[in-house]
Amino acid sequence: MTTSAPETVLGLISELLVERFDIPSDEVRADAPMRDLLADSLLVVEMAITVHEALGVKVEEDELRGGTLAEFAASVDARRAAR
Template sequence: MTTSAPESVLDALSELLIERLEIPSDEVRASAPMRDLLTDSLMIVEMAVAVHDTLGITVEEEELRDATLAEFAAFVAARRTDR
């Protein structure tokens, strides 16, 4: 996985984390592991639903757990361009 992603995707994901999941903005950094931001299984499911609703991309729980925010943004950006 690459760590670069279009800023718009990274910004959209950051906004979801801050506004929908109420994660403090100072914790939402590109280098932050998603497993540290999404601390329980309900948050993971909520984020997966939010990504689908907002960006039209289906993601699996493992994809959310196993990446940093920047890596996840790159993954989502790549899926958006594959459509």
């Protein structure tokens, strides 16, 4: 990640999607369904690993397939805060 990385979990996850997974930035919106952003099962697995490495939160594949980007980020953020 760049040194100017956003500080919010939504911003960090958005940046991961763009920089590491080559998702076009215009598609990475808070209301975008995660299943559309990570259309292939390999991407889902890679994203789960990346989120764990970058944010220290384990996520299940089902979480990455359901809901929107904002909902996923809120879930990850809540678990980070609970640690």
